[in-house]
Amino acid sequence: MKFLFDLFPLILFFGVFKWGEGHEQAAHGIVQQYLGGLMTGGSVTAAVSPVILATVVGIIATALQIGYLMVQRKKVDGMLWVSAAVITIMGGATIYLHDETFIKWKPTILYWTFAAILLVYQLFKGKNLMKSVLGEAFKLPEEVWPRVCFAWIWFLFALGLLNLLMAFVIFKGNTSAWVNFKVFGATGLFFAFTVAQAFVLSKYLQEEA
Template sequence: MKFLFDLFPIALFFGVFRWGEGHQDGAHALVQQYLGALIAGGTATPAQSPIILATVVGIIATCLQIGYLLLAHKKVHGMLWVSAAVIVVMGGATIYLHDENFIKWKPTILYWAFAAILLFYLVVMNKNLMKSVMGEAMKLPEAIWRRVAWAWIAFLAALGALNLLMAFVVFKGDTSAWVNFKVFGATGIFFVFIVAMGVMLSKYMQDDEQHDEQQGQA
């Protein structure tokens, strides 16, 4: 359920963008009627309308996520606050300047921001945020927790660079192809990485369980 909740803004962004591509005149009419005041010059072209409309919906969906958690008296994790700040700033620039390049930078800024936060806490504060987040769910040796943190830092840095490569080199000028990569490619890479990490860590978790059993028998 949490996985679907986290994907809510991305799914809406993708759905609205795809609808806008297939109904460009309708998307343009909506942008002109409801978003003109938010756009520099008060107008955007029909070709720019799908990404503008999708970006607005993505911003609203992210804000609704935070609003729901606050009303339900649930914790809003720092990652969601950072994500909201980035999409509001970069999405806002996309809408105002009707330039999709800003929203294309959003995933990279987000990945690099998370990597920088993990790195800062690990190196400067001597605190492993991955252990803080996952420590209650699994027991691992301290050295392995450091490997986990470094693996996430490297992964997020690489994924941020990959997004720029896909957005501005491989799919340069093709926003539709980049959206497909963002929704399916990046999400798939995340899933594969998490599964690989789980497989790698399962060995240490099993060793820890066997150690506990031996301690209990003794």
């Protein structure tokens, strides 16, 4: 259930983008009517309307996530606050300048921000955030936790680079293909890396048993 909750903004972003892609004129009309005052020049081309509409929905969905947790008196995870800040800033720039470049940079900035946070806490504060997250599930020797942390740092850094490669080189000018990668490719890589790391760490659980 938490997995779906975490993916809520991404799922809505994808769904609205695909709807807008298939109903470009309708999406253009909605953007012009309700968002024209938020954009430079007050108008936008039909081609960029689907991603702008999806970006607005993504920002709103993230805000709803935070609002729901606060109403339920549950802790809002720091990663969610960071995600909200990044999508608001980069998504806001996409809407205001009606330029999809900014929203395409958003995943990379998010991945690199998380990587930087992990690195700073590990090197300068002496706190392993991955141990804080995974410590209850995996009882590992202390010397292993830094390796787990740096594995995530390198993975997030590489994923950020891959997003830029997909957005501005391989799928340059093809926003639909980039959205597909963002939703399925990047999410799939996250899942594969998590499973692979769990498999590697499972040997420590077996040794402990």
